[in-house]
Amino acid sequence: MKIVFLGPPGAGKGTQAAYIAEAAKIPTISTGAMLREAIANKTELGMTAEGYIKQGALVPDEVVIGIVRDRLVMADCADGYILDGFPRTVEQAKALDAMLPNAIDVALSLEVPDENIIARLTGRRECPTCKATFHVTNNPSKTGDTCDKCGAALVQRADDSEETIKNRMKVYHEQTEPIKDYYKAAGKLTCVDGVGAVSDITKALFKALGL
Numbered sequence: 001m002k003i004v005f006l007g008p009p010g011a012g013k014g015t016q017a018a019y020i021a022e023a024a025k026i027p028t029i030s031t032g033a034m035l036r037e038a039i040a041n042k043t044e045l046g047m048t049a050e051g052y053i054k055q056g057a058l059v060p061d062e063v064v065i066g067i068v069r070d071r072l073v074m075a076d077c078a079d080g081y082i083l084d085g086f087p088r089t090v091e092q093a094k095a096l097d098a099m100l101p102n103a104i105d106v107a108l109s110l111e112v113p114d115e116n117i118i119a120r121l122t123g124r125r126e127c128p129t130c131k132a133t134f135h136v137t138n139n140p141s142k143t144g145d146t147c148d149k150c151g152a153a154l155v156q157r158a159d160d161s162e163e164t165i166k167n168r169m170k171v172y173h174e175q176t177e178p179i180k181d182y183y184k185a186a187g188k189l190t191c192v193d194g195v196g197a198v199s200d201i202t203k204a205l206f207k208a209l210g211l
């Protein structure tokens with residue numbers, strides 16, 4: 001089963017991808033991990049990517065797509081994979097199809113409204129000392145503002161500010177969400193409601209995938 005996992009940042013894709021990967025016995029392939037792996041293995045494309053990253057530049061599509069292609073033909077991908085974080089644009093989705101026909105069987109979209117994402121992400125708190133994580137409503141610390149494990153004052157990560165999150169949502173809606181229409185036209189889109197208990201969402205995803 002070759003799956004591309006779509007959904008806004010903060011929808012919980014990472015957690016759910018791990019459950020799907022375990023149940024379907026396929027690897028999860030995230031763009032970030034793939035880039036780090038290619039760089040560590042000093043592949044030709046990895047070294048090209050590293051050059052861009054060292055300059056603080058975005059790695060161009062053709063380099064990322066080449067790295068994805070090299071990864072998807074490895075032995076552990078023979079029975080399928082879950083792509084997370086790629087493709088990020090319709091152009092990337094088209095390029096993937098052109099380079100590796102039938103690279104995707106199912107485009108699985110985890111649907112979570114913006115207001116839920118904003119509440120989830122702006123409520124996250126982190127311990128700056130021991131890195132323990134909390135959430136003001138879903139997983140509060142005992143005192144509310146200090147770490148249960150070490151007592152340090154909890155902080156909000158800079159990228160969890162409401163302004164940063166709204167920017168990320170805007171980028172998702174403008175650049176990534178149109179991918180859903182692309183896969184829908186190919187008859188490959190499956191949408192699952194991503195609001196509610198983690199275990200209920202896992203069940204709905206398994207059902208959608210026939211697991």
Ligand SMILES: [Zn+2]
Binds near residue numbers: 131132147150151152
């Ligand atoms: Zn702590």
